[in-house]
Amino acid sequence: MGLMPASERRAQIAAVFDQVADVYDNVGVPWFTPIAERLVGALHPQPGERAVDLGCGRGAALFALADAVGPQGRVTGIDLSAGMVGATAADAAARGLGQVRVVQRDAGEPGLPAGEFDLAVASFVVFFLPAPLAALRAWHRLLAPGGRLGLSTFGDHGAGWLDDVFGRFLPASAFRAPSPFDSDTGVEQLVGAAGFRRVRTETFPLDVVLRDVDHWQQWSMSHGQRAVWARIPAERHPEVKAAVAEHLETFRTADGTYRVGQSIRLTLADRDD
Numbered sequence: 001m002g003l004m005p006a007s008e009r010r011a012q013i014a015a016v017f018d019q020v021a022d023v024y025d026n027v028g029v030p031w032f033t034p035i036a037e038r039l040v041g042a043l044h045p046q047p048g049e050r051a052v053d054l055g056c057g058r059g060a061a062l063f064a065l066a067d068a069v070g071p072q073g074r075v076t077g078i079d080l081s082a083g084m085v086g087a088t089a090a091d092a093a094a095r096g097l098g099q100v101r102v103v104q105r106d107a108g109e110p111g112l113p114a115g116e117f118d119l120a121v122a123s124f125v126v127f128f129l130p131a132p133l134a135a136l137r138a139w140h141r142l143l144a145p146g147g148r149l150g151l152s153t154f155g156d157h158g159a160g161w162l163d164d165v166f167g168r169f170l171p172a173s174a175f176r177a178p179s180p181f182d183s184d185t186g187v188e189q190l191v192g193a194a195g196f197r198r199v200r201t202e203t204f205p206l207d208v209v210l211r212d213v214d215h216w217q218q219w220s221m222s223h224g225q226r227a228v229w230a231r232i233p234a235e236r237h238p239e240v241k242a243a244v245a246e247h248l249e250t251f252r253t254a255d256g257t258y259r260v261g262q263s264i265r266l267t268l269a270d271r272d273d
């Protein structure tokens with residue numbers, strides 16, 4: 001993965017998110033929306049402020065920002081995936097949110113005017129970017145003096161068991177190199193290196209509640225993890241599912257559902273005044 005040219009990687013990511021745009025965050029597993037709402041809340045958006053949502057997807061953060069800044073504010077969502085942009089722009093129009101616009105852009109090079117935003121938000125996006133430090137520098141330039149940045153990423157890897165299961169079915173070349181997103185400090189250092197100040201971390205636990213292994217698979221196929229399935233030959237998918245089913249038993253609760261915990265990391269920072 002690390003050796004893939006950036007343009008090819010971007011095209012693959014856009015294709016995966018085009019495929020999932022219709023079902024994304026919509027299979028009965030509250031996940032992206034509660035995370036993004038918590039992230040937006042941590043930034044304390046004010047009525048009339050201008051926000052940019054980088055990698056907005058289906059608008060988990062975008063709509064929370066639009067509510068908070070109100071009709072006097074402005075929210076720009078950008079995403080690489082045409083499917084995400086089209087569906088989210090249609091949702092914004094259906095909700096009558098004149099303060100929202102959604103455009104297809106690369107978050108790594110947003111091409112938006114410098115100093116135009118009070119808030120920059122990227123919820124579960126930055127680890128997809130081929131050059132995250134360069135992207136964070138670009139986001140720093142988008143902010144007005146005193147502007148605030150908020151990122152969400154996976155915290156301590158409660159789902160390490162799932163990496164292990166997928167890992168049994170993936171080629172050795174698929175293994176991820178160590179990255180800044182493996183620790184709070186790693187992300188903080190990256191954000192600091194991009195010029196941000198007062199960099200800090202908040203974490204919170206979020207349980208994924210699943211009915212059964214079919215529900216898990218449906219959820220897994222509805223977001224970025226679909227790219228992992230695509231790398232495993234289809235004839236081996238039932239084996240993956242069986243291995244996951246075995247693991248899920250350790251998360252079974254008294255009501256028969258499975259409750260899988262994950263720590264979520266918010267990284268917050270400011271641009272100097």
Ligand SMILES: C[S@@+](CC[C@H](N)C(=O)[O-])C[C@H]1O[C@@H](n2cnc3c(N)ncnc32)[C@H](O)[C@@H]1O
Pocket residue numbers: 010013014017025032033036054055056057058059060061078079080081084105106107108122123124125128129223224
């Ligand atoms: C896991 S989703 C998160 C979406 C949304 N922020 C949320 O919280 O639901 C990641 C999103 O980032 C977008 N994305 C990935 N790489 C991108 C890039 N280089 N530029 C813009 N968007 C990108 C994907 O298309 C996808 O919509």
